[in-house]
Amino acid sequence: MLAFSIRRLFQALLVMIVVALIAFTLFRFVGDPVNQMVGVETTPEQREALRERLGLNDPVIIQFARFILNAAQFNFGTSYQFKQPVAEMIGKRLPATLELSIVSAILAVLVGIPMGVYTGLNRDGVLSKFLLSASLIGISLPTFFIGILLIFIFSVNLQWLPSFGRGEVVQIGWWSTGLLTWSGIKALILPAITLGLFQMTLIMRLVRAEMLEVIRTDYIKFARARGLPNRAVNYRHALKNTLVPVITITGLQLGTIIAFAIITETVFQWPGMGLLFLQSVQNVDIPIMAAYLMLIAFLFVLINFVVDLLYFYVDPRLRAERAIK
Amino acid sequence: MSDEPLKQDAPRGALKRALDSDILHSFLRSKITVIAAVITALYFIGALFAPWIAPHDPFDLAGISILDARVPPLWMDGSDPRFLLGTDDQGRDVFSAILYGSRISLAVGFLSVILAAIVGVLLGLVAGYVGGRTDAIIMRIAEVQLTFPAILIALLIDGAARGVFGNLDREKYVFWILVFSIALSLWVQYARTVRGSTLVEKNKEYVQAARLIGIPPFLIMIRHVLPNVIGPVLVIATINLAIAIVTEATLSFLGVGVPPTQPSLGTLIRIGNDFLFSGEWWIAIFPGVALALLVLAVNLLGDWLRDALNPKLR
Amino acid sequence: MTETPLLSVRDLKVEFPTRRATLTAIDGVSFDLKKGEVLGVVGESGAGKSITGSAIIGLLEPPGRIAGGEIRLKGERIDNLSQAAMRKVRGKRIGMIFQDPLTSLNPLFTIGEQITETIMTHLPVSEAEARKRAIGLLEEVGIPAAGDRLDAYPHQFSGGMRQRVVIALALCAEPELVIADEPTTALDVSVQAQIIGLLKRICNDHGASVMLITHDMGVIAETCDRVAVMYSGRVAEIGPVRDVVKSPHHPYTVGLMGAIPTLIGEHDRLTQIPGSMPRLDAIPKGCPFNPRCAHVFDRCRAERPDPIDVGASRVACWLVEEGRNGHANEVEQA
Ligand SMILES: Nc1ncnc2c1ncn2[C@@H]1O[C@H](COP(=O)(O)OP(=O)(O)OP(=O)(O)O)[C@@H](O)[C@H]1O
Ligand SMILES: [Mg+2]
Numbered sequence: 001m002l003a004f005s006i007r008r009l010f011q012a013l014l015v016m017i018v019v020a021l022i023a024f025t026l027f028r029f030v031g032d033p034v035n036q037m038v039g040v041e042t043t044p045e046q047r048e049a050l051r052e053r054l055g056l057n058d059p060v061i062i063q064f065a066r067f068i069l070n071a072a073q074f075n076f077g078t079s080y081q082f083k084q085p086v087a088e089m090i091g092k093r094l095p096a097t098l099e100l101s102i103v104s105a106i107l108a109v110l111v112g113i114p115m116g117v118y119t120g121l122n123r124d125g126v127l128s129k130f131l132l133s134a135s136l137i138g139i140s141l142p143t144f145f146i147g148i149l150l151i152f153i154f155s156v157n158l159q160w161l162p163s164f165g166r167g168e169v170v171q172i173g174w175w176s177t178g179l180l181t182w183s184g185i186k187a188l189i190l191p192a193i194t195l196g197l198f199q200m201t202l203i204m205r206l207v208r209a210e211m212l213e214v215i216r217t218d219y220i221k222f223a224r225a226r227g228l229p230n231r232a233v234n235y236r237h238a239l240k241n242t243l244v245p246v247i248t249i250t251g252l253q254l255g256t257i258i259a260f261a262i263i264t265e266t267v268f269q270w271p272g273m274g275l276l277f278l279q280s281v282q283n284v285d286i287p288i289m290a291a292y293l294m295l296i297a298f299l300f301v302l303i304n305f306v307v308d309l310l311y312f313y314v315d316p317r318l319r320a321e322r323a324i325k
Numbered sequence: 326m327s328d329e330p331l332k333q334d335a336p337r338g339a340l341k342r343a344l345d346s347d348i349l350h351s352f353l354r355s356k357i358t359v360i361a362a363v364i365t366a367l368y369f370i371g372a373l374f375a376p377w378i379a380p381h382d383p384f385d386l387a388g389i390s391i392l393d394a395r396v397p398p399l400w401m402d403g404s405d406p407r408f409l410l411g412t413d414d415q416g417r418d419v420f421s422a423i424l425y426g427s428r429i430s431l432a433v434g435f436l437s438v439i440l441a442a443i444v445g446v447l448l449g450l451v452a453g454y455v456g457g458r459t460d461a462i463i464m465r466i467a468e469v470q471l472t473f474p475a476i477l478i479a480l481l482i483d484g485a486a487r488g489v490f491g492n493l494d495r496e497k498y499v500f501w502i503l504v505f506s507i508a509l510s511l512w513v514q515y516a517r518t519v520r521g522s523t524l525v526e527k528n529k530e531y532v533q534a535a536r537l538i539g540i541p542p543f544l545i546m547i548r549h550v551l552p553n554v555i556g557p558v559l560v561i562a563t564i565n566l567a568i569a570i571v572t573e574a575t576l577s578f579l580g581v582g583v584p585p586t587q588p589s590l591g592t593l594i595r596i597g598n599d600f601l602f603s604g605e606w607w608i609a610i611f612p613g614v615a616l617a618l619l620v621l622a623v624n625l626l627g628d629w630l631r632d633a634l635n636p637k638l639r
Numbered sequence: 640m641t642e643t644p645l646l647s648v649r650d651l652k653v654e655f656p657t658r659r660a661t662l663t664a665i666d667g668v669s670f671d672l673k674k675g676e677v678l679g680v681v682g683e684s685g686a687g688k689s690i691t692g693s694a695i696i697g698l699l700e701p702p703g704r705i706a707g708g709e710i711r712l713k714g715e716r717i718d719n720l721s722q723a724a725m726r727k728v729r730g731k732r733i734g735m736i737f738q739d740p741l742t743s744l745n746p747l748f749t750i751g752e753q754i755t756e757t758i759m760t761h762l763p764v765s766e767a768e769a770r771k772r773a774i775g776l777l778e779e780v781g782i783p784a785a786g787d788r789l790d791a792y793p794h795q796f797s798g799g800m801r802q803r804v805v806i807a808l809a810l811c812a813e814p815e816l817v818i819a820d821e822p823t824t825a826l827d828v829s830v831q832a833q834i835i836g837l838l839k840r841i842c843n844d845h846g847a848s849v850m851l852i853t854h855d856m857g858v859i860a861e862t863c864d865r866v867a868v869m870y871s872g873r874v875a876e877i878g879p880v881r882d883v884v885k886s887p888h889h890p891y892t893v894g895l896m897g898a899i900p901t902l903i904g905e906h907d908r909l910t911q912i913p914g915s916m917p918r919l920d921a922i923p924k925g926c927p928f929n930p931r932c933a934h935v936f937d938r939c940r941a942e943r944p945d946p947i948d949v950g951a952s953r954v955a956c957w958l959v960e961e962g963r964n965g966h967a968n969e970v971e972q973a
Contacts, residue, residue, distance in 0.1 A: 021482075026481070028487055030488035031488040060720065105371060134567060136624060140624050141620075142617070143593075144574075144575055144578045144591075145613040145616065148594065148610075148613060149610075149613070151601060156606070168699070194442045217742065218737055218742035219742060219744055220745075221737065224803070225696055225735035225737075226730040226735075226757045226809070227727065227757075227760060227761060227812070228760055229726065237748070260475045260476065262480070262573055265477065266578075266579055284487045285933075286484075293477075297473075313748065315746075
């Protein structure tokens, strides 16, 4: 376990360093940071002074090290466009994105897994075939178009649910939540479905494929041959084995949900980090881009770590112990 | 498992298998696949011959009139027989715009898939053949890259391109920036597949033999590896075509793709999105449906191809 | 025919309907198995041994189905039972052991969980009671420190130990019949004999009959009371082990006997019968063995032989029926 964790930690670190390198390259070499920070009327001397002060004349490797040190303290500099500390701006928008992503992820898992299990167990059922076809359509519909369709139906035509914003939010310390007000919850419904649908279909197909595979294994055959009831065979034995690989891939999917939130946030004008990131891309606001990139990588590494732990918990084979001869 | 006689004649090229009548048979048997193929073909024809098929040229400023703006589709009140699916806020024919839009969507999709396949296959070959540190580096990069969804990579590249070229110059290169960034987000799968196959082939006798006769083993390998991976690469490419089209549409929808002067399907949806609430739903919904239908058809083809080339999964 | 046999299979026919044709994997198999008896089933790969076992326990993989004949357990038909009724037969009245112990146990559950779950499915006992029984069974199959090992996962056991666990599992609800499908093929040669010995002893102790499917004529000779030789989904010859081994009647059995390594160690006597078994979609007319048979004559190619009594055995061969079996004792075993 220890060796395993250390190796994992090392890999995570490597990912973070590579991403930091990309972020740094963006920051340092795309456009001139000084030009972005000062107005046209600044004299060359003032520019040079700023350059010196920012350490842009130091060797690149030292600049990189400084970048990493700063990043480790959540210091990503000042937004070119808004002239505010990037960390603060992202921090303000983090709750919106995380709430949306987590609710979508829960939705995707809670609906996707049972549908996958059902379609795996009732391979030739009418409902299974329907769900499978529907899932292909779900995968083919681009996320943003799903959002537009939902807005068209539920906001424009039926006028049941709001089409933009977070509704009323409640401030709890530095965290702002929309989950405690009725209007906040209403505002969350459409974006969460939009963001979760794609992952849901993916999880469903994955669980189904995995289930079909597991059902064929010898230990399932042997469980049936022992006369265990179908319920025990399907939902105890087969399901648990199905979930082992599903956990990994689902974990990876959750990472992408946060990134995909960019699209959903744009469609629903959801005031999260994704929207901020998109604006920063359009305005070449490099510090925000770099910070967002690092944050996503960090969340990803974190999710991976949790997934590993979970895996470890579910699969006894990883909790190695020597076999008795 | 299946009723196929045990075909155990070692690794036959997938291409040869593809030409096998069995595959043709399974193609024709699956009605839905045939429909998908026909739809895809229609899109291709529509895109290639858009200037001849489209009733209007949506980019010809002289041909469009603001007086024709926001005309509803044919079956609604206040429609105009010239505009089957209605017009947008500029008076452009939505149907023609969809035809021209598919052209750009398909072009970006195809070029990026081809670019990704070339890069991925080459890197996979090199990684598998050279091995050692080169392999480790390539596969590590692939791993890190897989961490990030295509859309994020494309957005980053686009942001960088804006920084390098400036927002205005960017418009000139935007088509290629899109192709490049989408391709970059797709190469990994090819590389992995090809690397695996290369590792298998590498240790076969003919490679050693080739070295003995003095033929560069790498060339020989390519000749042996390629036929083996053509099947999987084709499957990946088909499914990737769908992903590339969606990615392009998404980027254009987000406003970082092709500009409104040369709209792709995604751009059209972005334009139409502003009119959803004012009742002109057709400006966004029709291009959206067109996009979804294209992607669905390509996905169905990919699904079928995967099953057909991989009898084990049947 | 005074006492009802424990298991009685009559004219069993198993089909696999496929897109192109309906394949008949088992065609007219009949045999009896008495209480306490060990019946060996041999035959080349693809002869239909496993399918016969699956058909008896009602676990044919779809689209496979029983297309004819009957299977009786203590006189009651079990081939047409409902799913729910058949579930009560499986494990409780017929236990099954598969070939590969490495894959027969669910890797995510402790062996204790798997055994107690099975016991509690079939017997009205408390969990504590089930655990106690599980420990007893594990001790019986020779697992040291059984009490401690109950909470271990399958991967913590070696292959041989796992097959012992599988045997314990098959026997944990006291079935009357155990079907063991090549229970040692996947194991290390050194433990094969031990496991077979254990299987025989423990089934004997529990009064269970055994249907032992194997490729190993040596195992049959040592372990079984009677043996059925299968070929192309049919029984070529069935009879007491001594008779079948010492004086086989069917030319196919004769060939198989030639494949037993003798104790003297002449390994080159592993004579193979030339040719291979026909595929299911190309079973020849008449006797399915006729293309490979050294003694084939016209009738073999035209009509299918039915099994007839020869001494204590039953043999399906025209040679035997027409009394031309002068060849039968060509292979003498020491
Ligand atoms: N699902 C299936 N569909 C079609 N044919 C099948 C299927 N399962 C088994 N068969 C065929 O049934 C025949 C008997 O198979 P079976 O598994 O009983 O052989 P076996 O005697 O157990 O062989 P082995 O010694 O290799 O285990 C084989 O010819 C096999 O090809
Ligand atoms: Mg078998």
